[in-house]
Amino acid sequence: MPADQEHAAGRTPRPTSAVEVRRSARRRRTVSAYREGDRTVVLIPARMSEAEEERWVAVMLDKLKAQEKRRRPGDAELAARAARLSEQYLGGRARPASVRWVTNQNTRWGSCTPSEGSIRLSHRLQGMPEYVIDYVLVHELAHLLEPGHGPAFWRLMEAYPRTERARGYLEGVVAGESLPYVPPARDEDREQEPALPGGESSD
Known part of the structure; x- marks a missing residue:
């Protein structure tokens, strides 16, 4: 083995x-x-x-x-990150007035108010992979340009290469939260031991 x-x-x-x-x-x-x-x-x-x-x-x-x-980035770092993502994937056209973490969004990953130019990300994203947080940021930045979820919006999202992967990750989190707990079988099995990250070695 x-x-x-x-x-x-x-x-x-x-x-x-x-x-x-x-x-x-x-x-x-x-x-x-x-x-x-x-x-x-x-x-x-x-x-x-x-x-x-x-x-x-x-x-x-x-x-x-x-x-x-x-x-975990603070609000200032989050705003800087949003600015960088806007330049990289949206040609710098999305310019939010504010970007911050909030603790009152438990059913949405992010939200924005185009009229105010404000973007809010759920604190539940903290600790998730960077590409997932970036996806939610790009998603909300795109809403500053296209408020709805029509074809024009998704054309904007095509610029972000990890859109489908990030959506799959978030869908998995939601599915995991809604599943009933079932005790695992105690049959012997073999597992790959993932490395401890940094340790021992919207909608």
């Missing part, structure tokens, strides 16, 4: 906190964690006690949050 694969000895689901703990017989001392859609996966040695598991889950969640916080 390749070195980057593990024999999963079991999984401990935590649906209330969207955390899944996966125990591995191959893992001896290391603990790692990564985001998988809207779920956090923590990989631990199979022999770890329940108390150690709880402690390490808390440690890894704090570590991930700290890493993601460092990657």
Whole structure:
């Protein structure tokens, strides 16, 4: 078996906190964690006690949050990013008066008010891949030029090369949030262990 694969000895689901703990017989001392859609996966040695598991889950969640916080742009950085994206994909024609994060948009990823030139992004996007945030920004910038979702709007969006990929990612997040929790089977399987990002190694 390749070195980057593990024999999963079991999984401990935590649906209330969207955390899944996966125990591995191959893992001896290391603990790692990564985001998988809207779920956090923590990989631990199979022999770890329940108390150690709880402690390490808390440690890894704090570590991930700290890493993601460092990657989250503030409002000023978001505005600069929007300006750069407008130049790159919309010929600089979309010039928002303000771009900011908001916490009151739980059913939309972003919104804009063309008459005011204001763009708002949901805080739920924070921590998502950069190309997804860029997609939502370009989407709202395009609305400053074309308020509706007609053919002219989607012609503007064709300039952004990761539109379909980003839409698929966001649709997956929405689908994951609406699915009922089903405990995973405990049958033995083999998994690729993704690297911990930055860690151990609208509509």
